[in-house]
Amino acid sequence: MKTVPVLVVALVPASLALAIAFGSVDLGPAQLADALLFRGDEIAREIVWGVRAPRALAAFACGGLLALAGALLQVLLRNPLADPAILGVSGGAAAGALAAMLLGVGAAGLNLAALAGASIAAGAVFAFSLGRSGWNPYRVLLTGVALASGFGALVGLMLSLAPSAQVQGMLFWLLGDLSPAADPSVALVVLAACAALAFSQSAALDVLILGEDKARSLGVAVARLQAIAFGCATLATVAAVLLGGSIGFVGLVVPHLLRLSGIHRHGALLPLSACLGGSLLALADTLARTAAAPAELPVGVLTAAIGVPVLLFLLGRLR
Amino acid sequence: MLEAAGLGLSAGGRELVRALDLSLAPGAFWSLLGRNGAGKTSLVLALAGLRSPQAGTVALDGVALAAHPRGELARRIAVLLQDEEPDFWGSVLDYVMLGRYPRSRSAWSRDEEGAAAARHRLAELDLADRDAQTYRTLSGGERQRARIAQLLLQDADILLLDEPLQHLDLNHQAQVMRTLSRCASGGKTVLAALHEPGHAARHCDFAVLLYDAGRASLGRSSDMLTQANLEALYQCRLEAAGTGSFLPS
Numbered sequence: 405m406k407t408v409p410v411l412v413v414a415l416v417p418a419s420l421a422l423a424i425a426f427g428s429v430d431l432g433p434a435q436l437a438d439a440l441l442f443r444g445d446e447i448a449r450e451i452v453w454g455v456r457a458p459r460a461l462a463a464f465a466c467g468g469l470l471a472l473a474g475a476l477l478q479v480l481l482r483n484p485l486a487d488p489a490i491l492g493v494s495g496g497a498a499a500g501a502l503a504a505m506l507l508g509v510g511a512a513g514l515n516l517a518a519l520a521g522a523s524i525a526a527g528a529v530f531a532f533s534l535g536r537s538g539w540n541p542y543r544v545l546l547t548g549v550a551l552a553s554g555f556g557a558l559v560g561l562m563l564s565l566a567p568s569a570q571v572q573g574m575l576f577w578l579l580g581d582l583s584p585a586a587d588p589s590v591a592l593v594v595l596a597a598c599a600a601l602a603f604s605q606s607a608a609l610d611v612l613i614l615g616e617d618k619a620r621s622l623g624v625a626v627a628r629l630q631a632i633a634f635g636c637a638t639l640a641t642v643a644a645v646l647l648g649g650s651i652g653f654v655g656l657v658v659p660h661l662l663r664l665s666g667i668h669r670h671g672a673l674l675p676l677s678a679c680l681g682g683s684l685l686a687l688a689d690t691l692a693r694t695a696a697a698p699a700e701l702p703v704g705v706l707t708a709a710i711g712v713p714v715l716l717f718l719l720g721r722l723r
Numbered sequence: 724m725l726e727a728a729g730l731g732l733s734a735g736g737r738e739l740v741r742a743l744d745l746s747l748a749p750g751a752f753w754s755l756l757g758r759n760g761a762g763k764t765s766l767v768l769a770l771a772g773l774r775s776p777q778a779g780t781v782a783l784d785g786v787a788l789a790a791h792p793r794g795e796l797a798r799r800i801a802v803l804l805q806d807e808e809p810d811f812w813g814s815v816l817d818y819v820m821l822g823r824y825p826r827s828r829s830a831w832s833r834d835e836e837g838a839a840a841a842r843h844r845l846a847e848l849d850l851a852d853r854d855a856q857t858y859r860t861l862s863g864g865e866r867q868r869a870r871i872a873q874l875l876l877q878d879a880d881i882l883l884l885d886e887p888l889q890h891l892d893l894n895h896q897a898q899v900m901r902t903l904s905r906c907a908s909g910g911k912t913v914l915a916a917l918h919e920p921g922h923a924a925r926h927c928d929f930a931v932l933l934y935d936a937g938r939a940s941l942g943r944s945s946d947m948l949t950q951a952n953l954e955a956l957y958q959c960r961l962e963a964a965g966t967g968s969f970l971p972s
Contacts (some may be wrong), residue, residue, distance in 0.1 A: 482808060611824050615808045617773050622877070623797030623825040687829035 408665045412676050412683070416464075419683035420515060423460035423690045424452060428697035445497020453498070462647055463582050463689035464682035465511045465591035469644035469653050472598055474655025475674055476637040479609050481541045487656035488641040491544075492551030496525030497645040502562045502574050515646055522642045525551050530634070573682045580651030580704025582689050594643040598636045600677050605632055606670035651704045653711025654681050659712070664721070684710075724748055724784055725770060725912060731778030731937075734764045739765050741937030742779070747881065752907035753914040754923035754944065757933030758957055763916040764805055767885045769803040770914070771908040780790050780820050783881075784903065801879035803870060805886050815861065816841055816854040837876070842943065844872040847902060849895065853904035863890040864970070871899060875906070881904060884915040885909035897971035921970050924948045932956050 408563040425436055435634055438444030470488050477486040488494060500521025504514040528551055533543040563574060575720045576583075602609075608629050616626050644651070656680040659673065667673050685707065692703040725747040733741040736927045739762025747753060747770075757763050768774040772788035781788050783799060791799075800821075811818050816838065823837040845854055848868040853861070861869060867890045872884065882903070887920055888896045895920065907913045914931075917923050923930055923944060930947040932940050934956060940947065954961050 419737055482810070573807065607824065611821055613808060614821060615804070615806075617768070618802075618804055618807060620773060621771055621797060621800070621802045621804075622821070623794040625793055663812050669817070691796075 408662070408667060408675055409672060410547075412662075415683040416679050417688075418687040420460050420464060423463065423686045424456045426690050426694050427451065427456055428693060442675055451632075459582060459689065460586055460686050461592060462588035465588045465595050465684040466582065466644045466648040466651060466682075467576075467658075467685025467688075468595045468678040468682035469598065469640040469652060470593060470655040470685075471658035471677040472595070472602060472674060473637040473640040473644070474603055474671075475659035475677040476609075476633045476640075476682075477655075478659055479612060479670065480633050480637070481545050483545065486545070487653075487657065488637070488644070489552060489650065489652065489655070490548045491638060491641055492525040492548045492555065493522045493529075493638060493641045494645050494650040495552040495555030495559070496523075497642070498578055498650055499558045499562070501577050501649070502559055502566075505570055505574055505577070506562055506566055518646055519642065521555070522545050522645060525555065526638045526642065527639075539627050544634070558644035560605075576702050578704075579702035580649045580707065581700075581702045582692075583700055584647045588647065591643045591647045595678060595682075598640045599675055602633065602636050602674045603671065605629055606674055609633065609670040609674075612705065623716045648685075649702075649704065651685065651707055652686055653707045653715065657711045657714050658684065683704060725781070726783075726785075727776075727779065727781045728777050730766075730769065732762055732769055732774075733777050734762070734765055738937040740933065740939060743939050745770075745931065745941065747914060749838060749880065749910050749912050750907055751912060752904055752927045753912075754920075754930045755916040755933065756918075756920060756923060756930060756948075756953075756956060757916075757937070761933040761935065762937075764885050764934060764935045766931075767802065767883050767914070767916055771800055771883050772796060773802065787834035794825060797879070799879055800881045800883065801874050801877040803874045803882075803884040803887055805889070807870065811858045813858060814854065815845065815850060815856050815858050816832055818858045818869055819845060819854075819873045819876055822873040822878075824947070825877060825879075840878075841872070841876050844875045845869070845873070848872050849898065855958065864892060864928035865896060867891055868899070869897060870901075875902070879911075881912040882914070884913070886918065887915050888917060889918055893969070894971055896922060901920055920948050920953055925970060 424680065429451055431451065435445060435448050439448040442449060473488040474486070477488065477490065478484060497518040498521070500517035500519070500664065502702055504517035516599045529544055530548040533540055559578065563571060566574060568653040608624045611622050611624050611628060612626070620626050659677050662673055662676055662680060667676055685703065688706045688710065690702045692706050695701060727743055727745040730740055730743040730745070755763050755766065765774065769776045772781065788796065819841040820834070820837060823834055827834045827837055842854060845851055848871060850868055851864065852874065853865065858869065871887060883905060887899055887903070891899060900922050903913050903915060927944050930941065930944045931945060932952060952959055
C-alpha cells in the first residue's frame with residue numbers, strides 16, 4: 405500500500421529530469437550537467453534554463469491542476485466520469501481564445517480573451533447550480549454539459565469562418581498545446597494554493613462520499629464544503645486551460661489510476677493526483693516535443709492516445 | 724432529551740404527520756411502525772435535523788436543532804439513513820472509521836483508539852474478519868451491518884435508525900435488535916423505523932404507530948402492538964402464524 409505513494413512522489417523529480425534532458429537539440433550528459441550547474445556553453449544553459457525548465461514546469465503545473473480538479477469534481481458530482489471539461493470552463497476559454505485569434509490580437513489579448521471566456525462559463529455554472537433549494541450537483545453537471553456543447557458549436561463556427569492560415573494555430577490550441585507556454589509561475593502558485601486548500605478539506609470530502617445527508621449528520625458543513633471544492637476545481641481548471649489549452653483525459657484518468665491502486669482517502673488522493681497528473685503531462689509533453697522533432701505534436705493528442713485506452717480499460721472494470 | 728412538539732410533516736403534497744408531540748428520553752428504545760409511505764423516513768429525518776418540518780419544532784435539551792452547531796449535533800445524534808451511496812472505494816474498516824469524523828478529523832494523526840473501537844464494533848456485528856475487505860465487495864446484509872457499526876462508532880447519545888433490519892437475515896436481525904437494546908440499557912436513546920412488529924414487541928419499550936393522513940399514536944409497546952392496532956395500521960387481517968414463523972430466542 406505504501407509503495408504507490410512513494411513511486412508517485414519519486415516520479416515527480418524523475419519526470420522533470422527527463423523533460424529537461426530531452427528535446428529537439430541533443431545535449432550530451434556532460435553538457436547537460438554543466439548547464440544545470442550554470443557552467444559551460446551559454447546556448448546549452450539557455451536551452452536548459454530558458455526553454456526546457458519553464459516548459460517542463462508548465463507541463464507539470466498544467467497536469468497537476470487538471471488532475472486535482474478532476475479528483476475534486478469526481479467526488480463532488482459523485483460521477484466517476486466527471487473531469488474538468490465538464491464545467492464548460494475549457495469550452496469557454498477555447499471560444500474566447502479562438503475569437504482573439506480570429507480578431508488577430510496578440511498573446512496577451514488571447515490570454516485575456518480565454519480568461520474572459522472561462523470566467524463566463526464558470527460564472528454561469530455557479531449561477532445556475534446555486535438554486536433556491538441550495539447547491540445541486542446535477543444542475544452543475546447539466547449546466548456544464550450544456551455550456552460545453554454551446555461553446556463547441558461556437559468554436560466550430562469560428563473554425564469554419566477562419567482564414568486557412570489561422571486554422572492550424574487554432575487546432576493546436578483546441579487539442580492542448582504547451583508550446584506557447586512561457587511563464588509557469590502563476591500556474592504553480594495556483595496549484596500549490598488549490599492543493600493546500602483542497603487538502604485541508606480532505607477528511608470532510610471522505611465523509612461526503614456517503615452522501616449529503618449522511619455527511620451533514622456527521623457534522624460536515626456540506627454547502628460550504630461544496631462551494632470550496634467547486635471554487636478550487638474551477639480555479640485550477642482556468643489556470644490549466646490558460647497555460648495549455650484544452651488538454652484532455654489527465655483530469656479524468658489520473659484520479660482513477662490512483663483509486664484503482666488502492667488510494668481512496670482524499671488526504672492522499674488529492675496531493676498524489678496533483679503529483680501524478682503533473683508528472684504524466686511533463687512526460688507526455690517531452691514525447692510531444694521529441695517524437696517528431698523538429699516538429700511538435702499537440703500534447704493533447706498524446707494524452708488522448710494514452711487516456712482513451714486507459715479509460716476504456718477502467719470502464720471495463722467498473723462493472 | 725429529544726423532543727418534537729406540534730410536528731407537521733408532508734411530502735409530495737401529502738400530509739404525513741400532523742401535530743405530533745413526541746419526547747424521546749434517555750434509556751428508551753422506540754420502534755416506529757407504519758405502512759410504506761406513512762412518513763417514517765420523513766419523521767426520522769426531521770428528528771435528526773436533516774429536514775425542516777412544515778410545522779412545529781424539534782428540540783434537543785430544550786434548544787431547537789437548528790440552533791445547535793452541526794459539529795456538536797453530530798456528537799449527540801447519529802442517524803442511519805435508508806439509502807446510501809454504495810460507491811466507497813476503501814476497506815470495511817476505513818468505511819466504519821468515517822463514523823469517527825465528529826470526534827477526530829485530523830488528516831495527519833493515526834486514530835489508533837478509533838481503529839480499536841471500530842474493530843470492536845465490527846466484531847459485535849459479526850464482521851470481525853472482514854475489516855480489511857473492500858467495502859464494495861460486501862453483500863447487502865454485510866453492508867447494512869457495516870453501516871450500523873459505523874453508526875455505533877459515532878457514539879452519539881441518540882440513535883435514529885431508518886429500517887436498520889433491511890437486508891438482514893433472521894439471526895442478524897435479532898443480533899442488531901439486541902445490540903440496540905443494549906445501547907438503550909446503557910442510557911442511549913434509540914428510535915428505529917421497523918417493518919417487523921415481532922422484533923419491536925420483543926425489544927422495544929415504546930412504539931410510534933404512523934397511520935395514514937397524518938394520524939399517529941404512541942405508547943408502551945405492550946399497549947400499542949396489539950392485533951387490532953396492527954390490523955388497523957397495516958390495513959389487513961392478521962393471524963397468529965404457525966409453521967415457519969419464528970423469532971430467534
